[in-house]
Structure formats: C-alpha cells, structure tokens
Amino acid sequence: MEKKNTVGHTAALITVLIWGTTFISTKILLNDFTPIEILFYRFVIGFVVLLMIYPHRLKVTNKKHEFLFASAGLCGVTLYYLLENIALTFTMASNVGIISSVVPFFTAILTYLFLKEGPLRINFFIGFIVAITGIYLISFNGTSKFQLNPLGDLLAVIATLVWATYSVLTRKISGYGYHTIQTTRRVFFFGILFMMPVLFLFDFEWELKRFTNPVSLFNLLFLGLGASALCFITWGYAVKILGTVKSSIYIYAVPVITVLTSMIVLHEQITYMSAFGIVLTLSGLVISEKKLSSKKAENNMRLTKT
Numbered sequence: 001m002e003k004k005n006t007v008g009h010t011a012a013l014i015t016v017l018i019w020g021t022t023f024i025s026t027k028i029l030l031n032d033f034t035p036i037e038i039l040f041y042r043f044v045i046g047f048v049v050l051l052m053i054y055p056h057r058l059k060v061t062n063k064k065h066e067f068l069f070a071s072a073g074l075c076g077v078t079l080y081y082l083l084e085n086i087a088l089t090f091t092m093a094s095n096v097g098i099i100s101s102v103v104p105f106f107t108a109i110l111t112y113l114f115l116k117e118g119p120l121r122i123n124f125f126i127g128f129i130v131a132i133t134g135i136y137l138i139s140f141n142g143t144s145k146f147q148l149n150p151l152g153d154l155l156a157v158i159a160t161l162v163w164a165t166y167s168v169l170t171r172k173i174s175g176y177g178y179h180t181i182q183t184t185r186r187v188f189f190f191g192i193l194f195m196m197p198v199l200f201l202f203d204f205e206w207e208l209k210r211f212t213n214p215v216s217l218f219n220l221l222f223l224g225l226g227a228s229a230l231c232f233i234t235w236g237y238a239v240k241i242l243g244t245v246k247s248s249i250y251i252y253a254v255p256v257i258t259v260l261t262s263m264i265v266l267h268e269q270i271t272y273m274s275a276f277g278i279v280l281t282l283s284g285l286v287i288s289e290k291k292l293s294s295k296k297a298e299n300n301m302r303l304t305k306t
Contacts, residue, residue, distance in 0.1 A: 008241030009233040012250040020257025021228045023092030024265045025219040026088055032210050035085030036202040038223070040195055043077055045224025046232070047188040050181055053229075058182040067175055069183070070190045076166030077191020082198070083159035087124055092268055096258075099156040101281055102131060106164030111244045114168055123287055130282025148200040167244045174240035180224025184232045187237075252282055 029038050060066050087096050105128050173183055211217050238247040259278065262268040 003095050004241055008238050008247070009250075012238035012242065013249050015234045015238065016230045016253045017257065018226050020306045021261050021283065022223060023088065023258050024261045025222055025227075027266060029219050029223075030085075030089060031215060032213065032216050034203050035082060035089065036195070036198060036204050038085055038220070039078075039081045039253050040199065040204070041220055042223035042228050043188050043192055043195075043219065045226030047185060047192060049225055049229045050185040050188065050233075054179070054181040054185070056093065056179075058178060058186050060186075061178075062098070065176055067162075068169055069186045071171060072166055073187045073190025073192075074170040074194050075162050075169065076187060078194040078195075079168060079200070080162045082195075083155045083162065086194070087152045087155035087159065089152070091149035091156065092262070095149065095153055095158045099153060100160055100163075100254055100258075101249045101251055102157065102242045103160045103163055104245070105131065106161045107248040108245050110164050110168045114230050115171060115244070124164070127284040127287035129284065130287060131281045133303055134277040134280030134282075134284060137273055137280065164248075167239060167248060170236055170239045171244045179267075180233055180236050180240070184229075184236055187232070188228070252286070275282075 026038055033041075060069070084096060105124075182188065211220070235247070238250075241247075261272060263270060
C-alpha cells in the first residue's frame with residue numbers, strides 16, 4: 001500500500017511540474033493561434049497518441065458511466081481549457097497560474113458535498129480568506145496603476161471551479177475499474193466532440209502553414225503529448241490512488257513553477273507586492289488543506305480501531 005501511495009505521489013508531482021509550464025506554451029502560441037485552435041489541436045494530438053499507445057476499445061457497462069465520461073470531457077477538456085486560454089488573452093500568465101492554486105478549495109468543497117470525504121472546519125474558511133487576499137494582491141501586481149484584469153482573472157477563477165468538478169468526476173470514474181488510458185481517451189473524445197460546435201462560434205482556421213514554425217510546432221506537441229496525453233493519465237492515476245483532496249494539494253506547486261517560467265521565458269515582472277500575494281495564497285491553501293488532511297487521518301484511525 002505504501003509503495004502504491006508513493007507511485008501516486010510521484011504521478012501527481014510529475015503532473016504539476018509539466019502543468020506549471022503550460023501557461024507559458026499557451027501564451028507563446030497565442031501569437032499565431034486562437035484559444036479554441038490551441039485547445040482543439042492539443043487534444044486531437046493527445047487523443048491520437050493515446051489511441052496509438054492503447055488501441056483497445058473501451059466497453060462501457062453502464063449508461064450512467066457514459067454520462068460521467070461525457071461530463072468529465074465537457075468540464076476537464078472543453079470548458080476548463082477554453083476558459084483558461086481565453087483568460088490568458090486578458091491577464092498575465094502568472095495571474096492565471098496563481099489563481100489556479102484555488103483549485104484545492106473548490107475540490108475540497110465539492111468532494112465534501114458529493115463524495116462525503118472529509119468535513120469542512122473553521123481552518124478551511126480561514127485559509128480560504130487568506131488565499132483570496134493573496135490573489136487580490138497579485139491582481140493589483142503591486143503597482144499604483146491598478147493592474148487588476150477583471151475579465152481574465154474572473155475567467156481563471158471560473159476555470160478552477162470547473163476543474164474541481166472534473167476532479168470529482170474523475171474520482172467517481174476511477175472506482176469503476178476501467179483502464180486509465182481508455183478512460184482518459186474517452187474523456188478526450190467527448191471533450192473534442194463538445195468542442196466541435198464551438199469551433200464555428202470562434203475564429204477557427206485550418207491554416208497549416210503555422211505548423212511549419214518550429215516554435216509553434218514544439219509547443220503544440222508539448223501540450224498534446226506531455227500536458228494532455230501524459231498528464232491526464234498521471235493525474236487520473238494520482239486521484240485514483242490518493243483521492244481528490246490529497247492529490248489537489250500538489251497544485252500548490254503550479255503557481256511557483258508558472259511564476260518562475262514566466263520570469264524566464266516571458267520576462268514578466270514580479271513585484272514585491274505580487275511576491276507577498278503568492279506567499280499569502282500558498283499559506284492560505286496550506287492552512288486549510290493541512291487541517292482537512294489531519295482530520296481525515298483522525299477519522300481513519302477511529303475506523304481502524306473499531
């Protein structure tokens with residue numbers, strides 16, 4: 001069991017290390033691609049790769065399971081990444097990365113409401129207030145020019161709620177015993193399917209010349225192979241082994257990775273106020289999540305004794 005948990009933690013760590021840099025790749029691609037184009041191409045690449053790796057057909061045994069797959073595809077692929085990509089056109093990559101750290105809060109709430117895993121205590125809400133204060137300071141960016149990007153930051157917050165929903169759905173699906181690659185591929189299939197009508201509403205073009213640009217091609221392959229195909233498998237495995245709340249703790253590392261890569265690649269300036277906001281955000285998350293984890297451990301100990 002301990003060895004299995006170690007693999008789960010490793011899978012979660014690998015996932016966030018890669019996801020922490022996806023904001024940068026997306027920001028670069030936005031120079032030549034629209035948000036919907038990036039979203040569509042990356043998941044088509046991911047789906048094709050998963051189909052090549054494990055071509056066996058998934059036999060769904062229950063209509064309810066199919067509904068959950070469809071819901072996971074809608075939330076975890078179509079809505080989340082579309083909202084995130086659009087947010088990046090209105091706000092800084094580091095803003096989106098930091099706001100994404102709120103995911104554990106939404107995940108914990110939805111997990112408690114729908115899966116009944118772990119109670120919500122006063123420490124949870126204290127931590128939430130501290131984290132939101134940090135996000136507010138980051139949005140100001142430590143300047144007198146009031147660099148709050150309301151539309152972009154709001155879209156990023158909504159995206160985190162959608163992702164939390166996806167995590168809960170993934171937890172439910174993991175209990176059905178399907179192969180991880182097959183379930184990930186099915187989620188991608190529905191995500192792409194829900195994307196198709198949206199293509200006609202946004203500025204989508206099939207211009208293939210853009211793929212001849214080595215930088216664009218590299219970033220698309222990185223998003224498709226690494227951030228999509230690989231990470232959705234590792235994240236699904238981590239949620240299956242560790243649970244939604246415990247695996248979501250690793251998202252704390254995402255903003256740190258994003259901020260560092262934003263400074264190096266995009267040359268975004270991180271002010272003292274922004275740095276203080278980062279500290280508050282992460283502190284709030286730790287305060288809330290640590291108490292939830294310890295309480296859950298107490299409950300498990302009581303069950304063991306009885």
